[in-house]
Amino acid sequence: MSSPLHHIIIGSGSAGFGAAMTLRSRDKNCRITMITMDSLPFYNRYDLPRVFRGHHDWRELLAMPPSYYDELNITLRRSSKVVDVDGARQIVSLAHQEDVAYDRLLVCAGGRSYLPENISQSADLMHGFGSFEAAMRLYQALPAGGRAIMIGGDMIGIDLALTLLDTGYKVTLITNQQTFWPHAVSKDEIPPLLRALAKKGMEIIEDARPVAVSASGKKGAGRRVTMEDKRKIDGDVVMSFCGLSSSVEFMLGAGVDIERGLLVNTELQTNNKTIWAAGDVCQIWHDEEKVYKFYHGWKNVRIMGELAARNMSGAHDIFDVDIKDRLDIDAKGNLRSTFWTH
Known part of the structure; x- marks a missing residue:
């Protein structure tokens, strides 16, 4: 009798979680191991x-309690960093020098916040927002009624900025080419979108290039952003929301094709027949346009994870983008984005 297949999923976000649930529903006996750098399920x-509306207990945000994984016989390896994948030997290597063998691998490592080169030297003085712990650090650093300076303003950042305004904080948005990412917004479409944000109380600064963030500011403000034209903007915290950069470094030796993300076919399979990818980490072949494309947004990412899992377990389903890209303003003056569709 053959041993059950061992599926490893790198990443525990929407794609990884959906994949694990799908794999278990299709095969009650297979081994499933999820490996994530996150400390939480x-x-x-x-x-x-x-967190800015009072939800400070991480348990309130969990999709399922930790015991749920045990009930489904899914091994969840938290706070574990993958440093290398050997695609030929089918081995995942972890930072603490452990090697884990797999039969089939799904990479759902997502992406990290992209930091433009002109402010990269100031990374230590800016707050992130990619985890519950980072969100709580931001909450603790921002005093009641304080000002957050946001560089870029992708759709993740805009969502946070609107919440901050709604809960009594101030927001200054310094726009750049990544404003409204991942939407492809034309020059004619940008002004009304920015006016809609300004009507919500957001301060908008256009045509300015930040070159430094310092830990000093007037009147006790915690941070100062200096522009290329010497202007200075003071606030309590500074954040960069300039889109995502795919987390693919640990796959460089795996023998799979990589551009900006892992290149996969319409079944989400790489050129290695034992490795699939889903979510923000992959670029999917678009046969009509003859190009590999990213598909961002919670709903698309979840669908990718479930589809990849079905194909790992024998199906040959084809990815078809579920929602078309759209960013507009409703009758009440609120931004509507397909990126926010749950």
Whole structure:
């Protein structure tokens, strides 16, 4: 009698969680191991702005309690960093020098916040927002009624900024090419979108290039952003929301094709027949356009994870984008984005 297949999923976000649930529903006996750098089980990162509405207990954000994974016989390896994947030997290597063998691998490592080169030297003086712990650090650093300076303003950042305004904080948005990422917004579409944000109380600064963040500011403000034209903007915290950069470094030796993300076919399989990828980490072949494309947004990412899992367990389903890209303003003056669709 053959041993059960061992599926390893790298990442525990929407794609990874959906994949694990799908694999278990299709095969009650297979081994499933989820490896994640996160200290918590799966929670929806789109819910992180809720910390500014009083949700400070991480248990409130979890999709399922930790015991749920035990009940489904899913091994969840938290706070574990993958440093290398050997695609030929089918081995995942962890930072603490452990090697884990797999039969099939799904990479759902997502992406990290992209930091433009012009402010990268100031990274230590800016707050992130990619985890519950980071969200709580931001909450603790921002005094009641304080000012957050946001560089870029992708759709993750805009969602947070609107929550901050709604809960009594001030927000200054310094726009750049990543404003409204991942939406492809034309020059004519940008002004009304920015006006809609300004009507919500957001201070908008256009045509300015930040070059430094310092830990000093007037009147006790915690941070100062200096522009290329010598202007200075003071606030309590500074954040960069300039889109995502796919987390693929640990896959460089895996023998799979990589551009900006892992390149996969329409079944989400790489050129290695034992490795699939889903979510923000992968670029999917678009046959009509003859190009590999990213598909961002919670709903697309979840669908990718479930589809990849079905194909890992024998199906040959094809990815078809579920929701078309759209960013507009409703009758009440609120921004509507397909990126926010849950």
